Amino acid sequence: MKAVRWIIASMILVAAVLTAAFHISPSLEGWPQANDDTPPKQGQVTITFLGTSTLLISDGETHLLTDGYFSRVSIPSLFLPMTPDQARIRQALETAGIDKVDAIPVLHTHFDHVMDSGIVAQLTGAQLLGSSSAAMAAIGSGLDEEHITTVQTHHPYRFGDFTLTFVPASHVPLPSAIEKWTGKGEITDPVTPPAWIGEWEEGQSYGLVVEHPQARILIQGSAGMQPGELDRYQADYALVATASLGKQSEAYKEAYFRETVAAVGAHTIIPVHWDNFFSELTEDVPTLPWVMDNLKDSFTALTSRHQGDFLVLRPFHSLGLTPPAAPAEGTAP
Ligand SMILES: [Zn+2]
Numbered sequence: 001m002k003a004v005r006w007i008i009a010s011m012i013l014v015a016a017v018l019t020a021a022f023h024i025s026p027s028l029e030g031w032p033q034a035n036d037d038t039p040p041k042q043g044q045v046t047i048t049f050l051g052t053s054t055l056l057i058s059d060g061e062t063h064l065l066t067d068g069y070f071s072r073v074s075i076p077s078l079f080l081p082m083t084p085d086q087a088r089i090r091q092a093l094e095t096a097g098i099d100k101v102d103a104i105p106v107l108h109t110h111f112d113h114v115m116d117s118g119i120v121a122q123l124t125g126a127q128l129l130g131s132s133s134a135a136m137a138a139i140g141s142g143l144d145e146e147h148i149t150t151v152q153t154h155h156p157y158r159f160g161d162f163t164l165t166f167v168p169a170s171h172v173p174l175p176s177a178i179e180k181w182t183g184k185g186e187i188t189d190p191v192t193p194p195a196w197i198g199e200w201e202e203g204q205s206y207g208l209v210v211e212h213p214q215a216r217i218l219i220q221g222s223a224g225m226q227p228g229e230l231d232r233y234q235a236d237y238a239l240v241a242t243a244s245l246g247k248q249s250e251a252y253k254e255a256y257f258r259e260t261v262a263a264v265g266a267h268t269i270i271p272v273h274w275d276n277f278f279s280e281l282t283e284d285v286p287t288l289p290w291v292m293d294n295l296k297d298s299f300t301a302l303t304s305r306h307q308g309d310f311l312v313l314r315p316f317h318s319l320g321l322t323p324p325a326a327p328a329e330g331t332a333p
Contacts, residue, residue: 021289021290021291022075022278022289022291022292023289024289024290025276025286025287025288025289025290025295026287026290026294026295026296027287028287028295028312028314031299031310031312032309032310032311032312033311033312033313033314034270034311034312034313034317034319035317038320040060040318040320041320042060043059043060043061043214044059044060044214044320044321045057045058045059045212045214045215045217045320045321046058046059046318046319046320046321047217047237047239047270047313047318047319047321048096048313048316048317048318048319049270049272049313049314049315049316049317050065050070050092050096050281050315050316051069051070051072051275051277051281051285051315052067052069052112052113052272052273052275052277053066053067053069053107053113053219053221053222053241053272053273054066054067054068054069054070055219055239055272056096056098056318057162057210057217059160059161059162059212059214061160061161062102062159062160062161062162063098063100063101063102064101064102064103064104064105064159064162064164064210065098065101065103065104065120065124065126066104066105066106066107066208066219066221067104067105067106067107067113067114067117067221068101068104068116068117068120068121069111069112069113069114069115069116069117069277070085070088070089070091070092070093070116070120070281071083071084071085071088071089071115071116072085072088072112072277072278072279072280072281073085073111073115073278074278074279075278078197078278079197080194081193081194081195081196082111082115082193082194082195082196082197083193083194084115084116084119084141084193086119088280088281089116089119089120089123090123092281093120093123093124095316096316098124099124100124100125101120101121101124101125101126102126102127102159102160103126103127103128103129103157103159103162103164104117104120104121104124104126104127104128104129105129105130105164105166105206105208106128106129106130106131106134106137107130107205107206107207107208107219107221107222108131108133108171108202108203108204108205108206108221108222109130109131109133109134109137109187109200109201109202109203110171110182110183110200110201110202111182111197111200112277113221114130114133114134114137114138114200115137115193115200116141117130117134117137117138117141118137118138118139118140118141118142118143119141119142119143121138121141121143121147122141122142122143122147126147127147127148127149127159128143128147128148128149129148129149129151129157129164129166130149130150130151130166130203130206131150131151131186131203131204131206132150132186132187132203132204133186133187133188133201133202133203133204134148134150134187134203135148135150136187136188136189136190136191137187137190137191137200139190140189140190140191140192140193140195141191141192141193151166151206152166153166153167153168153206154166154167161212161213161214162210162211162212163210163211163212164208164209164210165208165209165211165233166206166207166208167206167207167208167209167226167229167230167233168204168205168206168207168226168229169205169206169207169220169221169222169224169225169226169229170205170222170224170225170226171184171202171205171222171224172222172223172224172241172243172244172245172248173224173244173248173252174244180198181197181198182197182198182200182202183197183198183199183200183201183202184201184202185201185202185203186201186203186204187199187200187201187203205221205222205224206221207219207220207221207225207229207230207260208220208221209230209233209235209264210235213323214321214323215236215237215321215322215323215324216234216235216236216237216264216324217235217236217237217238217239217321218230218233218235218237218238218239218240218260218261218264218266219239219240219272220238220239220240220241220260221241221272221273222241222243222273223240223241223242223243223244223245223248223256223273223298224256225255225256225259225260226259227255227259228259229259230259230260230263230264231263233263233264234264234265234324235264235265235266236265236266236267236268236321236322236324237266237267237268237269237270237321238260238261238264238266238268238269238270239270239271239272240256240260240261240269240270240271240272240302241271241272241273242271242272242273242274242293242295242298242299242301242302243273243274243288243292243293243298244292244293244298245293245297245298245301245302246293246294246295246296246297246298246299246300246301247293247294247297248301253301253305254305256301257301257302257305257306261302261305261306262305266308267308267309268308268309268310268311269302269303269306269308269309269310269311270310270311270312270313270319271298271299271302271310271312274287274288274293274295274298274299274312275287275288275315276288276289281315281316282315283314283315283316283317284314285314285315
């Protein structure tokens with residue numbers, strides 16, 4: 001009887017420690033935050049952060065939404081078959097004022113990127129673009145094939161005044177058990193929810209270069225890279241994922257900075273994928289819990305190497321971007 005009591009007591013203790021570990025998050029205090037509430041000028045490009053790597057990019061005419069993940073499945077629910085949360089999707093779209101979207105570029109196909117993409121495309125009339133795995137996830141969500149584009153890398157896709165280019169990237173390394181559990185391969189059959197977490201396999205990971213006469217942007221949906229792939233592009237704003245970056249080696253952090261922010265010559269870094277995406281998307285969403293990421297290490301990996309600005313955007317907050325600087329007079333083309 002004594003042994004049983006000990007076992008129960010230790011199980012309660014382990015559960016309490018785990019619960020605490022997944023609920024205590026580093027603070028955003030001290031990091032510079034973008035507080036730009038001025039309405040955009042005619043034709044100005046704005047970005048709105050919507051958690052994970054989900055970003056609304058708009059010039060007032062054309063609207064792009066990367067990934068579009070709003071279900072934000074809780075940690076216990078990851079262990080059961082998962083279904084997109086229609087109520088949360090509609091609520092987030094409404095809060096962000098999104099009714100029409102032209103394109104949804106999918107940056108890779110883990111659940112926290114692609115799970116809702118097909119549904120958001122149906123609700124907003126968007127064209128979904130991504131890997132063959134993204135196409136399979138979208139078909140499983142019921143999106144018709146006319147609204148799906150399987151992309152080629154380094155190829156321009158035009159939407160209004162925006163040009164989108166998908167650039168090969170890699171996923172941030174995760175502990176091998178987590179990689180196995182969340183799926184590291186390709187999706188070869190439609191994923192029809194409810195589905196297990198590992199059915200949304202990673203597929204190809206991309207960096208996305210967004211070019212517009214009024215703004216040049218890089219979005220790196222996971223803290224990974226492919227050497228040299230971004231060298232031919234320029235972007236003023238680097239919206240780069242930081243989740244798990246702090247846990248990598250100094251050499252890895254250096255390479256990530258060099259192959260993303262430095263490769264495109266960005267003057268401003270805006271971190272993405274720092275929020276606790278297991279909790280509902282709110283303006284004051286917590287950061288990823290300590291056990292999953294050390295926010296300070298992840299942010300410092302970038303700020304310690306960057307000469308320009310570093311700005312945190314809270315969910316549902318927007319930032320009006322500055323157009324690319326005109327080439328100085330007299331410089332050779
Ligand atoms: Zn992922």
